[in-house]
Amino acid sequence: MDHADRRDDGAYLPTIPLALMMTVTRKVPKLIPHLVQHAGGRLSLKQALDGNVLIGGGWPARLIRDAVGDPDFSVKPELLPASLAGNADMAIRVLPELARVPAIRGWVGTTTVTEDQLPLVGPVPDMPGAFVATGGSAFTLGPSFAEALAALVSGRTPETDLSNFDPARYRRT
Known part of the structure; x- marks a missing residue:
């Protein structure tokens, strides 16, 4: 049973939890003056004021679930190597200069979506x-x-x- 199918005395706000990953590079001189998004390739690129490039775009991570199949938010989600590699490949195809910029860390954030994909x-x-x-x-x-x-x-x-x-x-x- 999905969270969205449960009913209690509270509000009915059907959302589906997702674990998505991000990567950050070391600091580099200005490469990107604005947010870059590539919906078909699942990519977002933005450069922080200090020079780090943030790479994301909706690449999945593994959301840990309990024995019933519900998300266990007390356990840290896991990065997926295939997502890290796919996201890096897409970023380099869009901005080839990133091939020479080391990633310093990746992490997982959780978010939600609705059935109609609107917030x-x-x-x-x-x-x-x-x-x-x-x-x-x-x-x-x-x-x-x-x-x-x-x-x-x-x-x-x-x-x-x-x-x-x-x-x-x-x-x-």
Whole structure:
């Protein structure tokens, strides 16, 4: 049974947990002046102000599960060598200069997605004063989610139209 299929007395916000990996290189002179994304190749590249290049793009890691098959968030997810290699290969194809830049570490982050791949951002149905921002590209969209939630919490209308992300779209009748 998936988490999304369970029902309790709380809100119904069906999300699917994912473990995704990232890699960071050593510091190098400016190579990338902006965020680079390659959706078909599962790649994101961005260079931090200190010069490290962050390489990601949705490459899977292994989310550890318990005996029932539920994610065990008390156990650190595992990097997958095939994902590390595939992500590095894609990064080098897009930016060949990266072939000469050593990676210094990789790590796993957990995120969630919904069935329709759109995030859940807004008031939680039937729970006055509760808000949610999760799913979709939360790593990249976190600052935008924060701005929208700050507006909602303070009683203002967010600048971004959140109608497609409304958690009420999953309201059970």
